[in-house]
Amino acid sequence: MGKLTASKVRALTEPGRYSDGEGLFLELNGKDSGRWLLRVQSGGRRRDIGLGSLRAVSLADAREAAFLARKKIAQGIDPVAERKQERLVIPTFRKAAELVHEEHEKAWKNGKHQAQWLATLKTYAFPKMGDLLVSDIEGPLIRDVLAPIWLTKPETARRVRQRIATVLDWSCAKGFRATEAPIRSISKGLPRQPKKDGHFAAMAYADVPDFVATLRERESVGRLALEALILTAARSGEIRGALWSELDLERGLWSLPAERMKMGRAHVVPLSVAAIDVFERAAKFQVGEGKLVFPGQRAKKALSDMTLLKILRDMDLNVTVHGFRSAFRDWVAEQTDYPGEVAEAALAHTVANKVEAAYRRTDFLEKRRLLMRDWAAFCTKTPIAEAISPDMEGHSAGSGNPAGRGEHDEGSAHVAA
Known part of the structure; x- marks a missing residue:
């Protein structure tokens, strides 16, 4: 039998705690003002669980709520967590995906990735699971979404699999579902995909000079952008997003800020004479005060990646735009004696070895200037002596030659015989 009665509760005026027994208390703030608390031992610690205000909950109701809470605790159920879960508004997969996209897109540097992330879910996932609560989505449904396009x-x-997993894992972290996405079991339930070599289709470096000559037969923004990409060994997005403010043609330098680089680190590209010439020829396509070096059909919008790929397809070439970076790397390895780390720096690759990366403080700019000069001379079939960039005037064609070979005009001291 409890220590309190309804009449006694109504008569209380002095602030304080009044026990009813078995852990039930009335915490009084003043006459008819207070709240009911249940003190329990849960998980090895003491907890006070609120059961409602005095004005809203009667003594009888408080006793009933206390009884139910003690019963749940005895069953291993946390009544507070359960109450929070009941108040939680669980979103649909569509809404959760939109929230995840909104939270993450600011961290994505690639605008194309930002747009594609939600677009793929809209196309392939939303029709079957978009209107379902994230708490109701299980492995078999995810597998059925993926199966039609898996092969x-x-x-x-x-x-799509990775993006569905991201949404469901986020939902788990937010408390909207009990588990993360069961990706391992889903993958086991799908057939094995055919293996690919993982490399971009690349033009053989020996064919690049003739391709550049063909590219120059006509002039357009797209062709100039592709030529600049080849001569700088840059990524497509870096070229297509190039800004006039990043270029210092007098010094032969192109400075890309960290936010425009895949690895998130600022990168300086030394420009050969041929590369500078491409950027100068692109100036006539500038509209008004346009900031982009290679504008698309709309002056303020960059060229699309498909514009560059279409040039290759129109020439019946089964290679990718990105593959020219591979051609450059193969040429360095097979036709020159430049160190591999210089070539990797030219490609703006990160140092794989963490210890080496921690101690390396140079970006090999001067060595890369020589390397890009030699690459441009190869691509354009130009003698080395005519391929010297602005900051190299006064340097011999053999500058930086570790073997100390003599000067000559027909080839670089770094180009293997």
Whole structure:
């Protein structure tokens, strides 16, 4: 039998705690003002669980709520967590995906990735699971979403799988579902995808000079952008997003800020004479005060990646734009004696070895200037002596030659015989 009665509760005026027994208390703030608390031992610690205000909850109701809470604790159920879960508004997969996209897009440097992330879910996931609560989505449904495209569009299917997992893992972290996405079991339930070599289709470096000559037969923004990409060994997005403010043509330098680089680190590209010439020829396509070096059909919008790829397809070439970076790397390895780390720095690759990366403080700018000069001379079939960039005037064609070979005009001291 409890220590309190309804009449006694109504008569109380002195602030303080009044026990009813078995852990139930009335915490009084003043006459008819207070709240009910249940003190329990849960998980090895003492907790006070609120059961409602005095004005809203009667003594009888408080006793009933206390009884139910003690019963749940005895069953291993946390009544507070359960109450929070009941108050939680669980979103649909569509809404959760939109929230995840909104939270993450600011951290993505690639605008194309930002747009594609939600677009793939809208196309492949939303029709079957978009209107379902994230708490109700299980492995079999995810597998059924992926199965129709798993073999016909393997790369897209893997991206959809990863993005579904991101949404469900986020939902788990927010308390909207009990578990993360069961990706391992889903993958086991799908057929094995055919293996690919993982490399971009690249033009053989020996064919690059003739391709550049063909590229120069006509002039357009797209062709100039592709030529600049080849001569600088830059990524497509870096070239297409190039700004006039990043270029110092007098010094032969192109400075890209960290936010425009895949690895998130600022990068300086030394420009050969041929590369400078491409940027100068691109100036006539500038509209008004346009900031982009290679504008698309709309002056303020960059060229699309498909513009560059279409040039290759129109020439019946089964290679990718990105593959020219591979051609450059192969040429360095097979036709020159430049160190591998210089070539990797030219490609703006990170140092894989963490210890080496921690101690390396140079970006090999001067060595890369020589390397890009030699690459441009090779691509344009130009003698080395005519390929010297602005900051190299006064340097011999053999500058930086570790073997101390003599000067000559027909080839670089770094180009293997």
